[in-house]
Amino acid sequence: MPIFAVHYTYSDATVPGRxxxxxxxxxxxxxxxxxxxxxxxxxxPDGSGALILFQAEDAQALNALLAQDPFxxxxxxxDVRVVEWQPVMGTFAS
Numbered sequence: 001m002p003i004f005a006v007h008y009t010y011s012d013a014t015v016p017g018r019x020x021x022x023x024x025x026x027x028x029x030x031x032x033x034x035x036x037x038x039x040x041x042x043x044x045p046d047g048s049g050a051l052i053l054f055q056a057e058d059a060q061a062l063n064a065l066l067a068q069d070p071f072x073x074x075x076x077x078x079d080v081r082v083v084e085w086q087p088v089m090g091t092f093a094s
Contacts (some may be wrong), residue, residue: 001055002084003039003092004062008071009049009079017076024070037065039092053092059084 010018018025032038032054039053056062062082071077087093
């Protein structure tokens with residue numbers, strides 16, 4: 001199954017909303033981790049965004065999934081960049 005690297009970009013203007021909705025966002029991610037859809041997730045230390053690694057059937061399925069993110073529903077993400085990724089070594093290599 002393809003792996004996708006999803007890069008979220010945040011701005012300072014969304015900090016209060018992200019602080020409010022972070023528990024719901026992390027709960028959503030935890031559910032995806034439990035079912036194997038989420039491989040890894042975490043914010044960038046400078047607060048500018050986050051990197052999330054997903055497994056999904058295809059880009060269309062991933063986009064439908066991303067629309068369910070509480071941060072997306074609340075319009076707290078300034079930009080989303082999705083790139084299919086093909087690891088050849090390490091933890092996520094097949």
